[in-house]
Amino acid sequence: MEQILANGLYLGAQYALIALGLTLIFSLMNVLNFAHGQMYVFGGFVTYTVVAQWGLPFIVGLIASAVILAIMGALIEFLLFRPVIRKSKRDESTMLLAAGIAFFLDAVILLLFGEKQRGVPKIVNGIFNWDMRLIMPYDRILIGVLAIAMIAGFIALMQYTKAGRAMRALAQDRMAAQLMGVDVDRYSMIGFALGALLAGLVGGLLVTITGINLGMGGPTSVKAFIMIMIGGAGVISGAIAGGFILGMMESIGLTVLAVYGDITYLAIFASLMVFLALRPQGLMGKPWG
């Protein structure tokens, strides 16, 4: 049981960090960013290039992933989403744009980084073993702690900084925030950049554990959408809750249901359908949006 809980917490921390960026962008701009998984993959490849190819320290790779993805996010918002949102009132326009960006990023990743699975050496060696009841490699513990620290840092940023307050105001009521003097364009761009930065950071963190390859973008986006559906789209605390719930469900399912084959995600999807039928707005979302 201890092992199941630890696996669930570790998975939950990384999932929550992935979902945070997605839900932030949705809450600020009402955009479902289908390219979130590709941004995660891009971040992983940047860290791989800096650490494994150039031989620089892991922290440099992580910072490079964060900076490059933040710039990419800001440019995508400024050059693509802003004009589309200005000209079109239909939600499908931004959804199609996001899907197009996902395909485009897939092609860019293939050209820049190739098609192979890549990984970087372990950043910490050794394994924590508590009497064979709980086994956890130190690098996973470190990545889990870093992910939780980043989530805490993100919450603090949203709670106690001027930019965070402005973004929360935007998320609550765009029109009212504008009337109160919030620069909507500026904070939309900052929000998108922050969402992309989070995706890049998770990619950079996880490349040390899972490695990275071109095909990981789509499934990552799907999992991120599951998390925000569970927690409630556009709600920060909901994304965190959704991440930890999915991580725990996956950990328990893979252990308890292992004898029946790979039915963990079948069970998760079935539960999600029932859950959404009863509570379509998710755990913490509001029925009115």
Add this chain to the structure above:
Amino acid sequence: MLRRTFMKTTALAAVASFAMIGTAFAENPILKIGFVGVTSGPAAAWGTSNQRSMETRAAWINETGGYDIGGTKYDIEIVSFDDQKDPKRAIAGMEQMAQAGIHYVVGPNVDDGAAAVRPVAEQNGIIYFPYAFPKELYTAPASNAVLGMIANYQSGPAIYKHLMENNGVKKVAFVAANESDPLSQRDGGVAAATALGLEVVSDSVTYQVDTTDFTPVLLPVVQAAPDLLVLSGVSPANAPQLIRSARELGYTGLISTETAQDAAVLQEGAGELANGFISVGGASTPELASDMMREFVDRYTKMFGEYNDESNTKVYALEYILATMAANPAAMTDVEAFKVTMDTFEAPNPFMVGDAKLKYVGTSSFGQKRQVSVPLVVNVFNNGAFETMFVAQVD
């Protein structure tokens, strides 16, 4: 006058140059050979090594004057299509080959893709060389598919038997991705292990290919304490993560797979934790390799910056296609002539030392000759490179 003469001379020289260039380009007719396989995503290493092997060999042939078929030298052009491991795209790729008038295609790399393209290949007169194991593709009435490697039901029993005899393996566990290829390979492996008298302690654990943490997946398998953990049909992307998780959970037994792997990917993803990992390797060893194989490896490495051991097998398909056409030039456009030639075809194997032959095999497994003959090389990974564990032959 002088000016006019100069212009005339220049124009004449230009026309003559173009004519010469045209003659040079038109020197050899082009023979197109197709490739439809996976070159992106988690299994990209499988298809990439196919495509790169074909491109390396084609460039080499073209550089040395072309391939002689029926007294005519042909330049070889490789037409490639990435099916992304998606059967629907594999069908589209094979249709594209048919539209281009191509009769010989290497690939696809996986079971469902190879099964999906069968009707297109049969309707359009295409012989294809899959790296996929379903027996019905190679057994009559099917006749257009030729297995390009050793199948898991041929290599698996050889590996288990070797490990039983040399390492005292008694208990075995199987883990597979929840996809058609790995699941069918797991079932084949379980049947082979049971037939050899091994105790199968776990065979129901499967995983999603996009799993990011294999610790919970492997926990029940490691708790079953097998002597040998078989990663059935594992893709090069998942292998290092699975090995790493198993070792981190304290598993100290043997780990093997019947699929080919990439040493660079294993080293990057699992490092020294992958030491001792057993996999089916490319069909060559330093002892078996001829000068031509060594030159192929050298050219491939120069062309693409790195070599994949699996290309020792993947180099063969194009060679078999061309050598069979050379044996019967009518096969260039008539695949029925190719099929007839396959039954008696035999040529020197340029990639192996000694008197090894290129010939079609598979009668024992499929009842007809629908498999290329390549040596079965089983490797063990150690410190970033593969070492030969043993070599065997399939008839």
